[in-house]
Amino acid sequence: MSQLVVAGPRLDAATVNSLRGCLDEALRSGSGPLILDLTGVQTVDAIGLGMLLGVERRAAGAGRQLLLRNVPPRVARLLRALGLHRVLTTEMLV
Numbered sequence: 001m002s003q004l005v006v007a008g009p010r011l012d013a014a015t016v017n018s019l020r021g022c023l024d025e026a027l028r029s030g031s032g033p034l035i036l037d038l039t040g041v042q043t044v045d046a047i048g049l050g051m052l053l054g055v056e057r058r059a060a061g062a063g064r065q066l067l068l069r070n071v072p073p074r075v076a077r078l079l080r081a082l083g084l085h086r087v088l089t090t091e092m093l094v
Contacts, residue, residue, distance in 0.1 A: 002033040002067075008040025011048025024053045027062055034059055040068040044078060057087055065089060 003026045007019055016060070026034055036057075059066040070091045071079070076092055079085045 001031060002035055003030040003033045004037060006037045006040070008038065008042070010043045011041055011051065012043060012045040013037075013047040015066065016047050016051040020051050020055065023066075027055070027059055031064065033065045033067050035067045035069050037069045038072060038075060038081070041072060041075055044075055048083070049078075049082070049084065052088060067091065 005019070005022050005026055021034065023034065029080065036052075036055075052066075056066045066089065068088055071090045071092055074094075076085070077088065079088060080091065
């Protein structure tokens with residue numbers, strides 16, 4: 001059964017600890033895909049990107065998939081520019 005966590009509006013040094021805690025709890029308590037909804041995300045910095053990669057690695061280690069859902073165009077461009085679209089599974093905001 002998939003689990004949904006909603007992020008926003010920032011993924012940065014000020015917010016990642018709280019979001020990481022929510023994602024880690026969801027990883028421990030469930031099974032199936034872990035869905036992170038980014039609909040409201042406006043800003044992502046290097047700390048936020050690092051947190052996403054860390055959660056992806058822990059999810060894979062637990063036999064689960066992290067799915068970034070409703071990725072805003074600005075965030076999608078950043079992921080593509082950095083080559084992270086090859087590592088992180090995304091669904092675009094339409």
